Amino acid sequence: MSTLRCISRLSRRRPLLVVITAALLLSQLTGCGSDIVKTPPANSGQASSVVPGKYLFAALYTNYAWAKTNKGLVVLSNGDLYRFDVSATAATLPEQALTDDVALSRYFEAASFEFVKSLNKDQLDTLWRASLPVSNKTLGPQQSICRDAGNFLYLQFQPTASRQQQQVTLYQTGDFRQQQTDERAKASVDYLIKLAVEQKIAWQLDPNGNNWCSGM
Secondary structure, three states, rough: OOOHHHHHHHHHHHHHHHHHHHHHHHHHHHOOOOOOOOOOOOOOOHHHHHHOEEEEEEEEEOOOOOOOOOEEEEEEEEOEEEEEEEOOOOOOOOOOOEHHHHHHHHHOOOOOEEEEEEHHHHHHHHHHHHHOOOOHEEEEOEOOOOOOEEEEEEEEEOOOOOOOEEEEEEEEEEEEEEEOOHHHHHHHHHHHHHHHOOOOOOOOOOOOOOOOHHHH
């Protein structure tokens, strides 16, 4: 006999029993899949429990004005810093929507992929979690500021409940400049720009200027 028919018969005899039975059935149906999603969304306010994917951050420089340039650095969740250069390949960064670690690895490791050094993992974790509330929706307006300077892009990778990665632009400069309106991105941006200058992905050409056209 089906559950619904059983409840229907009981309802004519014992109304209170029907209410209790229905409540138990409902709790089982709604609770059976509660363990499917282990990681809360990055913007849920539970940043301390979010588990990062393979990559935390990246700084990219692309320019096709004179000669093809497509290089950058990437920070792994284990604290390792790598420098990559895929200028001689057809590799392109996955579209700025949901992607995954496999697609990102296919891009970063398409050609030269060199270990640079191990960074302070605790500091990286603090920076990454502090900027988890930041999203592409909090980006400010894009401004045209330079010509033939290329594009410098500073990214954070945020895991989703579907185990994919959301690419979030923390800062963009070069031909076009775009900043985050969310101040929680600032510490990560400053850290990444410093790394980019150290690894000659960006340059300080004018100590007294803004250096927007050279990646800062």
